[in-house]
Amino acid sequence: MAAIQLDGVTKRFGAVTALQTLDLTVERGEIFGFLGPNGAGKSTAIDVLLDFVRPDAGTASVLGLDSATRTVEIRRRTGVLPDGYAVFPAMTGYDHLEFAIEAAGADEDPDALLERVGLTRSEAAREAESYSKGMAQRLTLAVALVGEPDLLILDEPTTGLDPGGARRMREIIQAECDRGATVFFSSHILAQVEAVCDRVGILRDGQLVTVDTIDGLRDAAGTEGELRLRIDGSPAAVRTSLPDRVSQVAGVDRATLDGDALVVTCDDAAKARAIAACLEAGATVADVETSRRSLEDLFVAVTGDDP
């Protein structure tokens, strides 16, 4: 039984189609990253899972339970960090946790939860309305962790967190997964997803464009890389001849001069041959920089968010 299952979910808000026949399966025990640019429909998909919005077509189930009818049971077994939430007015951090613990029928120590998310006791004794965005995120994550949920649904969990907080968030996600929970979280920042996810789904205009493992995505991104050779010590004639010569090397896509450097786009395997061709031509290679096409590039390419 899947932790999350969306079948042909369509949701329109007036003239805007937020989700277009979306199919998605998240298996139990995995960390699934839900990626997409702003406005791709990530939050709407999460809202459907939590029954905050009702789909126009299709069905959604969470932990094998129909999201439209078994809502309370789903919420009992799911920890939620929603999008666009506010903390309860006039309640302290402690009040929040005590209320959540009572609602979940759990028996947990608020202090332990606070420590996990990195809030101090004096912060927790303050009214949560006075919190910064990052502190509110920490508190809400603590609320989500109450009752050892089978599933965590986190909508943009690192929003407003400082780097330390973002790292702590990743560690908590990993720890919850190790405990046996499924973690489903959305983000528009690839690096966060890359660091912790088993699989990612990329959403664009309400449709899933890719679902794959991080390694699979890397393969899809291609093994093609870029080689940058500093050849400023070489004779001018040699330098001008290099683009033509190197382009002939097997596995090289193209080679161009960029000031003092020769920029070679090629397969990883062809990099050594490209350098050898330069040396053979009598060039002096002072320095070598090499880079691979990043997942970020792939993300931008897939979501069509090229600036």
Add this chain to the structure above:
Amino acid sequence: MSWRLVARKDVADAIRQYHLHLTGVVAVLLFGGTAYVTSRTFEGIGAPPGAVAGALATLGTFLVPLLAAGFSQGDVVGMRERGDLKLLLGLPFARRDVILGSVAGRTVVVWASVLFGVGAATLVALARGANVAFDFLLFATGMIGVIGAVFVAIAIGISASVSTETRAGALAIAAYFLFVFQLWNAIPMAALWAVNGFALPPSSPTWVDVVINCNPVLALWNVFAAVLPGNPSFVARLPSTPPVYRTVPFAVGVLAAWLVGPVALGARRFDRTDL
């Protein structure tokens, strides 16, 4: 019974945000003041039994619906606009728990305010040596509590049905004037005028009076008229054999319908909406 937890949070919110203090102080001042004026009016000549209760009932029918509606209209829609509704519904609550809990919580706060007010009024009346008929006083207090609950129900029903606090506020004020100031009467009269070929007949048919008496505030007054001897002076005296729509059972039915109907409709709409 998750709605009880929501209700408890609602009451605690009212205390934390000093709403209970505010409504309590307003009730104490106005009920206490009314008791003072009444006992002063009858000073030396002795107040008839139920005079104090009647005066408090009069005040209560105007004040308590205002407190109840004003204090409740922003509840559900406020949570929705601010976003703490999403936090609440991330916990194991159904949307219905939120509605029922809000109605219960706000009703408790309104009742507490009424009790503070009537308690203060009783002390004032006793201190001034007025004749406090406790049976009438208790009855009047209970009925004021009922109309308070009805206006909480109406306001929460409105709050659950709309998407902005501004709309909820406007509709709650409209409901207050509609019922307390009898604008409600215009509805059956307009219908009569329309079905009669855009002219009013010399005498209105029974159904018009039935509809007029479906106003919860009028139902309350009909009950007062039947039970309180010194009933509020503005309430029309009942004929010796009142028509069915002005009897106590009919009034109780009307009040029950206004208690349940708006909440049921609001919950239904709230259940189907996108948050």
